[in-house]
Amino acid sequence: MVFTHDTAVALIGAAAWVNTDADTEEIPDVAALDAFVTTWGWTGSRTHDETELLAVQGLRPRLRQLWLLDKDGVVALVNELLTEFRALPQLVRHDEWDYHLHATPSSAPLADRMAVEAAMAMVDVVRADELSRLRVCENFDCESVLVDLSRNRSKRYCDLVCTNRAAARAYRSRGAAAEV
Template sequence: MVFTHDTEVALAAAAALVNTAPNPDTGDAEELADVEDLDRFVRTWGWTGSRHRDEAELAAVHALRPRLRPIWDADVDGVVEIVNGLLREFQALPQLVKHDEWDYHLHATRPDAPLAARMAVEAAMALVDLVRAGELERLRTCQAPDCQDVVVDLSKNRSKRFCESGCGNRMAVAAYRARRSSL
């Protein structure tokens, strides 16, 4: 493990959240189209705490994505500015907590804070670890030419190049077919 488990999960969840946004350039559709989609996303990533399960909560989560996306293209000072802004806005107060199958880890919001606030602060706290460790190069954009999804490379050798949408397999198949056709 490169970082603590909660940091790795928070980084992966932040990337997954950013990647749910529609992208007209690539034709990617909205992956959080309704409250049920958000419910699935929350269950997949194990978000705890109170939920409103309404359109306002969905809209707040939608509004968070374009605030997180620039992190993947920013330099360290830009990341710090975004992270500090999120931590201030949502009044982060880090505390050690233990729940469900998780041993002690950090939460920086109240359990009854709005879902989007908990998502924002959790991402910000994980990014604090990346900045402090000098590891921002682990945040990338998928290298497939037709994909703009973001990637968090948590591999030991920093070799992850493609997103979780199958681009790596697709690019490998294309390279294989190109090699075979040149024979």
């Protein structure tokens, strides 16, 4: 295992949030945010209002930068997020989870908790020198980010749709080359 379970979950959850498309706004309202939060198992208090929605939507471009910056840039952004949201790591146990780190109280705003959880996960990524496991999908028409947790670092596409598109393009390309 490359990362602890809570780090892997935090990275995948952050990638999922980053991949909610801001251009078509896949999380346009509080109900959609509620569904996302439920799907990804975010815990803690919620206000279920437009202010919370806008704060979480505003977090998306900052988190995307974690996949795009070099190591020094990632470190600067992680430190900025941890300072801004007053992270104070504590061991906690809840639901089906055994002890793991939370760096904000469960009463903190959702956007704060999301930002700090992503930042704390990135601390593990940087310390393990594993930034290469965070990348942008290699499908030419996709800008989604991914977390490669495979043993051989072979994940190239964000999901099965992009994987299948790439395979189909390669197949067509081989067929066209064979006809020449």
